[in-house]
Amino acid sequence: MAPKRVIAHLDCDAFYATVELIRRPELKGKPVIVAGSGPRSVVTTASYEARKFGVGSAMPASQARRLCPTAIVIPPDFTAYREKSREVWELVRAKLDRLQSMGLDEAYADLTGVEKPLRVLRELIDDVHKRTGIQISAGVGPNRLIAKCCSDLGKPAGFVAMGREEACIRFATAPTRRLPGIGPKTAERLAELGYSTVAQLQEADESQLAARFGDRTARYLKARATFHDDSPVETEGGPAKSVSTERTFDEDVASTEELETILRTLSKELCEGLQGKSRQGRTVAIKVRLADWTTVTRARTLPDATNDTGLVTETALELLRAYAPTQPVRLLGVRLAAFDDLEPDKPPAPAAPVGQLAFSL
DNA sequence: TCTGGGGTCCTAGGACCC
DNA sequence: TCTGGGGTCCTAGGACCC
Incomplete structure (x- = not known):
């Protein structure tokens, strides 16, 4: 045992x-x-x-x-x-x-x-x-x-x-929000179903929870409330799966030119940090938060991993131009992900077929 | 004087492949 | 001829955490 x-x-x-x-x-x-x-x-x-x-x-x-x-x-x-x-x-x-x-x-x-x-x-x-x-x-x-x-x-x-x-007893009267993994949104939705305290969630009907949250989340919520958790302490840290740089402005920025200048600066910061760690990623993403707090992300995955300032900057700028925010912007960010040092030993790309077209039906 | 910055994980849908 | 069943990769959004 x-x-x-x-x-x-x-x-x-x-x-x-x-x-x-x-x-x-x-x-x-x-x-x-x-x-x-x-x-x-x-x-x-x-x-x-x-x-x-x-x-x-x-x-x-x-x-x-x-x-x-x-x-x-x-x-x-x-x-x-x-x-x-x-x-x-x-x-x-x-x-x-x-x-x-x-x-x-x-x-x-x-x-x-x-x-x-x-x-x-x-x-x-x-x-x-x-x-x-x-x-x-x-x-x-x-x-x-x-x-x-x-x-x-x-x-x-x-x-x-x-x-x-x-x-289970000591936290029975606590609000569900006190349970890590239950944030403000989930606590609110639970309260709408009449589950405000940990004890109420302990006794909740799982099929009713499933109807509202899906099977998996229902099981998760019940497990949280009854303090069941078999997740291990993960000793190995491992490098980050994504790295980003973002900035909230003191005042919203409407000028496209100004936004592009900021985006260039952010991309440069991001790439220089990654160059220092020799990390290269294939997915470049931008994040734009508008004046009304809606947040939009746009991403593009490149054929090869990079941390080149020029390439990341141009990709980020293209994503921003394609999105073309129609409101003043309060936050702008750049992110790199899909790092090549995390790919589980991908086989090298097969050589392009020479002198024939590759078909398979 | 509303609400940062750095992350992780999950879901859902579409493209594409076999 | 009237509609398969995976599997993977990618994108976008959202919830959550410190």
């Missing part, structure tokens, strides 16, 4: 804000918001003092300033966050090898088979806090879903472990 899995979700408390506080200890105890300075920027992280005012991640910075006018607003410094992140996870990885990183401030660890896993975790988290100044909250359970929900439960400096049946 397979041993019972022990999965932990490790989540750094208010990570970006904490990195800033470490550099500027005089701000300790004050509400700190990490957000860009532009008129359309959003909050990346708010310190717990700022959260008391109702400030939260992904909130427009303008709204955050209104809620908490005394907050110190700091522009994000991703170089510093990446450096601190490396420090933190290096310490964790030295103790826990089966680790899957989820961005700069989170990771899953598989502690199946580890002796006294909770004690190991506690000591590790203490050690990381002492050595880096970063506080990790942990959730532990038989799968990733429960681990994730539990790490949220105790924050900040949380440490919560439970089994599946206990999770």
Whole structure:
């Protein structure tokens, strides 16, 4: 029989804000918001003092300033966050090898088979806090879903472990939105069917869910609500499957000429980044967000993989000209995908038939 | 003073091939 | 002559996550 899995979700408390506080200890105890300075920027992280005012991640910075006018607003410094992140996870990885990183401030660890896993975790988290100044909250359970929900439960400096049946009870009254994988849209659709809480979704009629969401999603939603999850902790990271660069403008841009200039700049940035990593892709795509927030993508797959600035730029420009937005544009982006280093060893293209036409009926 | 930027995965339809 | 059944590749949109 397979041993019972022990999965932990490790989540750094208010990570970006904490990195800033470490550099500027005089701000300790004050509400700190990490957000860009532009008129359309959003909050990346708010310190717990700022959260008391109702400030939260992904909130427009303008709204955050209104809620908490005394907050110190700091522009994000991703170089510093990446450096601190490396420090933190290096310490964790030295103790826990089966680790899957989820961005700069989170990771899953598989502690199946580890002796006294909770004690190991506690000591590790203490050690990381002492050595880096970063506080990790942990959730532990038989799968990733429960681990994730539990790490949220105790924050900040949380440490919560439970089994599946206990999770079913402890989260029964929570809104379905609290379950990772159920976003605002799905929560809304579930509420329309009368399923607002986790308990209600646990008891939901699966065929009714299937009629609304399809078979697969219905099964998925039921599994989430009952905290069944057998997804593994994926230790191997692997390179990104797509890479993109996009920009939201301070003010919408209507001029075609200006849009083309921006697109050239974005393509150049994208290609130079990829050239640095020697990655080449076959699919060039653009993304256009209009003034009314509708988002359009256009893509073209080329015969050969490339990261050539000229070719990517021309392709992106052709896609933009063919689409020809009829409203002012608030965001423009370029993306490269279908990387050749990810193709599962494609056989070389067969030589073109010589001296005959190839038919097969 | 509405709503960033970087990703992943899923679905659905059409082209095309055998 | 009145309509097969995959399979793959590609595009577009959408939901979700950090």
